[in-house]
Amino acid sequence: MPVPDPALRRRAVFMLLLTSLYWGMSFPLMKAIGQLVEVEAPGASSWFYGAMMIMPRFLLAAMVVAVVIGPGLRSITRAEWHQGALLGGFSAGGMLLQADALQFTEASTVAFLTQFYAILIPLYVAVRTRENPGARVWLCAVLVLVGVGVLGRFDWRALRLGRGEAEVLLSSIFFGVQIFTLGRSEFAHNRPLPISFVMFAVQAVVFGAVVLVSAPDVAAIVAPLRSVPWWGLTLALTAFCTLGSFLIMNKWQPHISATEAGLLYCGEPVFGSFMTLFLPGLISAWAGLNYANESLTGHLLVGGGLILIANVLLQLRRSAA
Template identity: 45%
Template sequence: MVRQFAITARVFRCSTIIAFRCGGDWLVCAAMRSVHTSPWKAPLMLVLATAFWALSFPTMKAIGQMQQRIIPESNSWFSASLCMTYRFGVAGLVMLIWCAPTIRRLTMSEVWEGIGLAAFAAGGLVFQMDGLAYTSASTSAFLTQCYCLIIPIWVAVRERRRPSPMVVLSCFLVVVGVGVLSRIDLREFKVGRGELETLIASVIFTAQILWLQRPCFARNNVRHFTLIMFVMIAVFCLPVALVTARRVSDMLSAYSTAGTAVSLGILVVFSTLGGYLLMNRWQPLVSATQAGLIYCVEPVFASAAALFMPGWFSLLTGIDYPNERIGASLLVGGGLITIANMLIQVQGAGKSSS
């Protein structure tokens, strides 16, 4: 008993020392990090989360093409909201089964954290989806990554200090990298309804990242608040699906084929359960600035997935969805984003070990 108490005290003392040494944007994440955890583990887990999220882009596009055959007269709002309802509803059911033994210990703090994450996720996706109807996909992908700039500005205002040169350099490389990856033409760029709504979505996604970083949620059970998050996103999206449905029967027939069912399964297992559980578990162990830059790797993985997944869906379902080809934009843009993340992670590893 005495030995166990001594070990616990040593761990607490080391964590406290790390927290006071790091300061600023690294304070909360360093205090929460175990002395036995590699400083690279959390960033790598978040990179894996972005890879899982990236699978959703070709998967949802394939679902859209399949549903055009099943329900030709359906609109984009119905398809998107119904997909969100099923995706997060099924994931919520899986989480409910997983959390059954401990659900009685669910706290109000976990409920509040889950509702907040759900509200920000649903709100951001609504603005992003509507914005896509008024701007190009490449412009949307570019503007969505603006949270990598918003977060350092927020941290600088909150901490009353300037971002470090490494953070500024990393943000610059990410913006240029995403611009190259998205093939943005500044001569044709304009700020209209689509661009404005996408920027609003980026601000909301920033709030989601910062909400997960709040110190008051540090002791919450990841499975519990993830369960609440999934259920509430489904609850928020269901009314939109009901209002935009031409017939109630369309909500069942939309996923009545083997192809749509398999595609939905990919979204549930990888992009929802895998991606969000990794995010909710590991993001609090890095700074908000680190997290924002890591999530900018998502377009790189999405471009990589588009090299082979469309052909796989075409073979499976018979839709006409050709693979994209690897090009200079993927190599250059992806390289810049990767370099930016390597720089910021090296800085983070150095601070957490100092």
């Protein structure tokens, strides 16, 4: 539920926009890390590359939070273990699909399509409450579907999306459930740090298992650890896009509704697309990669624009309510 204090609510909105900024940064960082892993361990599967992008950041994040909490780890309640495990499981599923999708499509496309949950959340709420959301919401849903088709280069003759786009859309469902989990009333008294530790630990275990199962050999796991650029990008991903984003999300999202949170997170593709215009080139120059800056294509402008228009209309509906 939204907080009654306007000042606290404004701060929550600002903090979730900051979360979106950090998440937007993660797309070019993860794509660059994936390329480094591919260089160090050629011939592995895309699942291995995706898991190796993500597992180290959550392992490091869990270790950092464990040090901060210290002896307080023993005081984690059953409800905090429960919520943290749910958050970690749904987030891990979404991120694994998202990371694999980065091997098959542009980072900006992944950033935009991830936001499909901004439409799914209010529609789910409408179905659950058995109330018609109104013409504006249905219009927004159509705009998003058209935008997804344009952005993902939907093949109308084959009636299918590419592997990368399909994986991102499925990951969006996982992220939508994660957003709902943060707002569940039975978890209202849980503390942000303990649930964040459990969440990070679960994600580290899930992605660690994927690494072990998909690795062609032990050398493929060890090889990236010798790369200074891999460590630099992984530490940046851990500090900003993991510790920064999820600690803020876990603390501030419960202060507003799931619908509004989903809309605020739509800032992620805006920040992500902006960063892919210059960050890949900077990373490539430092890390010795061939990761070119993206450009503003017609598909990105039209498809992404329709998705953003839909979310702006929903936000206006929220403001007028």
